[in-house]
Amino acid sequence: MRENGEESSAGPENSEGTGNSDAEVTYEQCGHTYISVPADLPTAAEEEVLTAIEEGSYETSNRLILPQAFDLEDLYLIQRDSRDKTYYTAETEEGGAINRLRVTETFPETGPVMLRNDTERDLTFDVRIEYAATVDHEVDIETDGEVFFEETVSVEAGQSTELIGDATYRYGNYLAAINIAELQLKETVSWVMWEEWDSQGVIRLTTEEELDHVSRAHSEIGLAPDCEWNENGDLVRGISSN
Structure with a gap:
């Protein structure tokens, strides 16, 4: 934010700075990321x-x-x-x-999403995740995205696993298409990773055998x-x- 009592100046016209009136001021460092x-x-x-x-x-x-x-x-x-x-x-x-x-x-890097099996059965998940490098919540990932992760993953009852592929997770839009043959269940789950949430989160198969994505609490x-x-x-x- 600007200093108290100052107005924003207009944008520059060239890449060579002409100096500023605050050249002798030393700024205390703000710890924001x-x-x-x-x-x-x-x-x-x-x-x-x-x-x-x-x-x-x-x-x-x-x-x-x-x-x-x-x-x-x-x-x-x-x-x-x-x-x-x-x-x-x-x-x-x-x-x-x-x-x-x-x-x-x-786009900032972030950690991988988790896949959790809250049922009482060991299950196999066919997982395909698409990614779009935008935090626009209205983006059509199926049209604008690219395949980010595509693997078959086995998860024991009550356990979780990270969905780690060859690519690095970054902020943006994600769409996961999941097929669980044992349950005859096919669903898609979408979420957005960005700085105003502790991104990552969990793709969860609930005890009612429903899929959702659980985001973490609002970040500091x-x-x-x-x-x-x-x-x-x-x-x-x-x-x-x-």
């Missing part, structure tokens, strides 16, 4: 990030503000529209005459207040990494 652009940025970092997103990099002879305000190793920058999000990682080249910020579009990340700094660079809202 997922940052909305530009809402959660110090005003002085907006030009850096928006230019890097639009043009691939931002260059300046001044100090870069973003690596002061956040730990870039654990940071994802998020641009949102009405239905979807785009995620970026950031890296810098500093120490020479020119300091440079680069961003790369990516999703509930954390936005980052905000005062004119001296002190963090006045958000979680400090110190």
Whole structure:
């Protein structure tokens, strides 16, 4: 979030920074991992990030503000529209005459989904999972997705197993088609992995022999207040990494 009392400046027109009035301010680092652009940025970092997103990099002879305000190793920058999000990682080249910020579009990695058999029977599951790299809840995965996992999995009564294939789980939309021949049961289950939920979750065959997906509780990340700094660079809202 911008500093108290400041207005957002217009976006940059080129990739070379012209400096900013906060060049002498040192920013306390906010410990958040997922940052909305530009809402959660110090005003002085907006030009850096928006230019890097639009043009691939931002260059300046001044100090870069973003690596002061956040730990870039654990940071994802998020641009949102009405239905979807785009995620970026950031890296810098500093120490020479020119300091440079680069961003790369990516979807954050997350852990695998679990398959749980809550019945009293050992069962075999034919599982096909499709994935679409979007968090748009209205996406048609059968049209826009790609096969992510396709295996036959045996799960004992009352047990769980991770559905680990060759691909890495990332944020996005998932659709699982499951066939359990012993029960003559065929169903599809869908879910979305994103930062505002502890993603992963469980595909569960209940004691009533019904399939569903159980998402975990709302995450601390999703509930954390936005980052905000005062004119001296002190963090006045958000979680400090110190």
